[in-house]
Amino acid sequence: MTHSLLAQEIASQPTLLAGLLDRELAHIGRIVAALPPFQYVLLAARGSSDHAGIYAKYAWGALAGYPVALAAPSLHTLYAAPPRMAGALVVGVSQSGQSPDIVAVLAEGRRQGRPTIAVTNAPDSPLAAVADHVVALHVGREESVAATKTYTAQLAVMAAFAAHWNGDPHYLADLRRLPEAVAAILVGADAIAARAERYRYMNQCVVLGRGYNLATALELALKLKELTYVMATAYSSADFRHGPIATIAQGAPVIAVAPSGAAHADVRALAQEVRARGAELLLIADDPATLALAQTPLALPAGVPEWLSPLTAILPGQILALHLALAKGLNPDMPRGLHKVTKTT
Amino acid sequence: MTHSLLAQEIASQPTLLAGLLDRELAHIGRIVAALPPFQYVLLAARGSSDHAGIYAKYAWGALAGYPVALAAPSLHTLYAAPPRMAGALVVGVSQSGQSPDIVAVLAEGRRQGRPTIAVTNAPDSPLAAVADHVVALHVGREESVAATKTYTAQLAVMAAFAAHWNGDPHYLADLRRLPEAVAAILVGADAIAARAERYRYMNQCVVLGRGYNLATALELALKLKELTYVMATAYSSADFRHGPIATIAQGAPVIAVAPSGAAHADVRALAQEVRARGAELLLIADDPATLALAQTPLALPAGVPEWLSPLTAILPGQILALHLALAKGLNPDMPRGLHKVTKTT
Numbered sequence: 001m002t003h004s005l006l007a008q009e010i011a012s013q014p015t016l017l018a019g020l021l022d023r024e025l026a027h028i029g030r031i032v033a034a035l036p037p038f039q040y041v042l043l044a045a046r047g048s049s050d051h052a053g054i055y056a057k058y059a060w061g062a063l064a065g066y067p068v069a070l071a072a073p074s075l076h077t078l079y080a081a082p083p084r085m086a087g088a089l090v091v092g093v094s095q096s097g098q099s100p101d102i103v104a105v106l107a108e109g110r111r112q113g114r115p116t117i118a119v120t121n122a123p124d125s126p127l128a129a130v131a132d133h134v135v136a137l138h139v140g141r142e143e144s145v146a147a148t149k150t151y152t153a154q155l156a157v158m159a160a161f162a163a164h165w166n167g168d169p170h171y172l173a174d175l176r177r178l179p180e181a182v183a184a185i186l187v188g189a190d191a192i193a194a195r196a197e198r199y200r201y202m203n204q205c206v207v208l209g210r211g212y213n214l215a216t217a218l219e220l221a222l223k224l225k226e227l228t229y230v231m232a233t234a235y236s237s238a239d240f241r242h243g244p245i246a247t248i249a250q251g252a253p254v255i256a257v258a259p260s261g262a263a264h265a266d267v268r269a270l271a272q273e274v275r276a277r278g279a280e281l282l283l284i285a286d287d288p289a290t291l292a293l294a295q296t297p298l299a300l301p302a303g304v305p306e307w308l309s310p311l312t313a314i315l316p317g318q319i320l321a322l323h324l325a326l327a328k329g330l331n332p333d334m335p336r337g338l339h340k341v342t343k344t345t
Numbered sequence: 346m347t348h349s350l351l352a353q354e355i356a357s358q359p360t361l362l363a364g365l366l367d368r369e370l371a372h373i374g375r376i377v378a379a380l381p382p383f384q385y386v387l388l389a390a391r392g393s394s395d396h397a398g399i400y401a402k403y404a405w406g407a408l409a410g411y412p413v414a415l416a417a418p419s420l421h422t423l424y425a426a427p428p429r430m431a432g433a434l435v436v437g438v439s440q441s442g443q444s445p446d447i448v449a450v451l452a453e454g455r456r457q458g459r460p461t462i463a464v465t466n467a468p469d470s471p472l473a474a475v476a477d478h479v480v481a482l483h484v485g486r487e488e489s490v491a492a493t494k495t496y497t498a499q500l501a502v503m504a505a506f507a508a509h510w511n512g513d514p515h516y517l518a519d520l521r522r523l524p525e526a527v528a529a530i531l532v533g534a535d536a537i538a539a540r541a542e543r544y545r546y547m548n549q550c551v552v553l554g555r556g557y558n559l560a561t562a563l564e565l566a567l568k569l570k571e572l573t574y575v576m577a578t579a580y581s582s583a584d585f586r587h588g589p590i591a592t593i594a595q596g597a598p599v600i601a602v603a604p605s606g607a608a609h610a611d612v613r614a615l616a617q618e619v620r621a622r623g624a625e626l627l628l629i630a631d632d633p634a635t636l637a638l639a640q641t642p643l644a645l646p647a648g649v650p651e652w653l654s655p656l657t658a659i660l661p662g663q664i665l666a667l668h669l670a671l672a673k674g675l676n677p678d679m680p681r682g683l684h685k686v687t688k689t690t
Contacts, residue, residue, distance in 0.1 A: 039384065039429070039431045039432040046584055047584060047588060050584070057417050058417055058419070058420065058424075062420055062424045063426075066428060066429070067416070067429075069415075072406055074403070074581075075403065075406045075407055078608055079403075079407045079556065081408075083406045083412040084410045086384045088385070088412065101583070146588070206576075210419060210423070222589070225589045225592050226588040226591050231576055231578060233576060233578045236419075238391060238419070239395070243392060243393075244571075246680045247574045247575070247576055262423040335591040
């Protein structure tokens with residue numbers, strides 16, 4: 001790849017994920033065992049961390065049966081009207097642990113006597129200080145503005161909670177094998193990099209996913225916006241048919257995230273539909289027949305179960321966004337007008 | 346305005362809202378009185394109805410103290426793993442009442458013995474059939490593909506629940522006065538129509554809102570996509586600073602939804618920031634000093650309380666999207682490739 005910090009951070013993910021699992025998997029098991037009963041999860045996050053929360057909505061729903069409500073932090077800060085949290089496990093996800101609105105949600109959970117968990121790369125942060133349990137990401141300081149290694153680490157933490165809550169040991173075994181699959185994608189990074197040039201003059205695009213990989217679509221769209229200033233918009237394939245599909249005309253670029261699993265057929269069918277309308281198709285998938293539909297196939301390793309596929313499926317997107325930034329002559333480490341820590345009140 | 350069905354449906358909203366309140370306000374009060382205790386709301390919806398759900402997240406949180414979880418219908422359909430709903434009031438919102446995935450969430454709520462409410466324009470629909478309580482919208486058949494009158498009617502239903510749960514009669518009184526304020530915007534429709542031509546060659550834009558009016562930003566972006574094929578993307582002003590602001594360059598069109606209230610200062614500050622980066626600004630606001638920041642001010646009537654402002658703030662957006670479609674030579678009643686009822690499984 002290149003010598004940017006972003007490239008180094010992308011490349012570090014397999015090793016960091018393995019280290020995170022070594023250090024936190026058993027700890028997360030102990031947290032799960034120690035939690036009092038709760039009926040649903042109230043999760044507060046913004047930006048990439050919010051996408052990890054959207055992943056949790058599917059993983060914790062499907063594997064553990066818990067509904068996940070994404071908090072409206074503005075109720076706490078702007079409106080001074082925090083909701084009653086009876087029945088909730090309150091979770092805050094933040095790379096920096098510093099955004100005052102996310103801290104406010106967790107602090108209110110604690111005030112109401114609810115169990116609280118902070119997932120953060122900064123175990124000495126204000127967010128960690130108000131949580132009963134802190135899960136650290138152990139990925140080192142993230143130097144580039146665009147989150148990569150902290151995002152996949154957050155996903156791994158969400159996956160670990162799902163696996164422990166479920167209790168079937170094969171889920172934990174799947175998770176343990178994941179860093180290998182992530183490493184396999186990096187081996188193909190040069191092929192992805194070589195495709196970036198084709199999109200040098202792309203100024204907008206659509207990113208589609210569904211179920212577990214709605215999070216991937218949202219996160220990939222954010223990477224493209226941050227790093228390449230492309231107006232990328234993510235949709236659930238279900239919602240896309242409710243209106244936004246009208247925007248697709250000849251040549252419109254569409255990135256479909258379609259790894260094998262229960263959501264595959266729906267996203268693939270929509271990819272075929274937009275292709276029939278003349279869209280330029282980029283496909284993130286492991287199935288060769290699906291990849292063959294695309295002008296730009298971005299191959300995933302086979303054998304990753306769908307519930308963990310967001311951890312692999314984002315990698316081709318991170319690599320594409322990096323190389324598209326370079327093709328556009330932009331500095332991937334310093335997007336214009338962004339700061340690493342955004343403090344929202 | 347024009348003779349399109351869409352124009353007629355937009356213009357019908359004040360009368361229809363008044364009729365809806367006459368017919369359903371007391372009924373909603375009876376539903377509220379009859380509900381068993383619950384700890385949070387699980388709400389299932391897609392498309393414009395989902396935006397009404399996002400409004401409910403703020404209105405029910407701020408006025409009634411209930412956290413609102415937006416359901417992941419795919420857990421029920423794709424993954425056959427419906428979550429445990431203990432403690433939940435289960436609400437389905439759908440214009441047609443026909444989307445199988447939304448029906449599946451309500452049916453599961455009923456199977457688990459939870460209270461269920463359907464909000465729909467079709468009281469004889471499958472969604473209504475599986476609900477304990479049905480709130481009909483009474484707006485007549487919506488002929489144009491893009492939802493307008495059903496969206497504001499859904500907002501009014503959400504507002505009515507919030508007012509009844511809160512119990513302070515001034516909220517109900519505010520709601521009763523709302524149709525007048527909506528009518529006041531229609532009086533200024535020609536001025537909005539006259540501005541549409543300036544955006545004839547716009548092909549993408551950003552729509553910003555926060556708190557209650559995040560719903561407005563999302564719904565306006567959807568109208569622009571459906572009716573004008575402009576790649577419009579909505580953000581919370583809080584999330585926009587976490588990355589997407591990097592996309593703003595000289596001349597980039599930004600629509601900011603900034604009525605008076607607790608969210609006003611934040612959205613206004615962000616509008617000033619993007620203006621400083623050279624953005625072309627369209628502002629939906631009631632405060633004259635805020636409107637003066639914009640190349641295109643879209644004035645709202647003064648005196649509407651923030652919690653009801655999404656019901657007025659969407660109107661200038663509907664009118665702008667209609668006239669931009671006409672300026673682009675498109676048929677506002679028949680967007681390409683859309684159907685009125687989208688059935689998602």
